[in-house]
Amino acid sequence: MLAMVQMNVRIPLDFDKQEAERLKTHEKQRFQELQRAGKWRHIWRVVGRYANVSIFDVESNSELHDILTSLPLYPFMEMEVTPLCRHPSSLHEDDR
Numbered sequence: 247m248l249a250m251v252q253m254n255v256r257i258p259l260d261f262d263k264q265e266a267e268r269l270k271t272h273e274k275q276r277f278q279e280l281q282r283a284g285k286w287r288h289i290w291r292v293v294g295r296y297a298n299v300s301i302f303d304v305e306s307n308s309e310l311h312d313i314l315t316s317l318p319l320y321p322f323m324e325m326e327v328t329p330l331c332r333h334p335s336s337l338h339e340d341d342r
């Protein structure tokens with residue numbers, strides 16, 4: 247199943263800078279692992295904000311929940327999840 251997820255990252259201004267960099271490095275590694283596994287299909291930066299719009303391809307809502315809640319930056323994220331399905335006019339057979 248496909249889901250669009252908007253993630254807004256809100257790291258408090260007084261949060262330890264080194265710890266923030268460590269979490270961002272781990273987040274990038276985890277993101278790239280999930281991309282390679284085909285779970286995190288797309289990501290776009292929302293212009294002018296520390297936010298992204300992403301497309302996930304997962305087996306279930308509970309898999310998506312586990313992926314999102316285990317992200318290193320999860321404690322600093324607000325998320326909005328929108329379930330998606332294939333548009334009947336789409337030429338992309340793998341949109342499901």
Ligand SMILES: O=C(O)C[C@H]1C=CC(=O)O1
Nearest residue numbers: 255273274277296297298
């Ligand atoms: O930068 C972000 O939007 C947050 C998060 C998503 C991928 C990643 O590397 O960090």
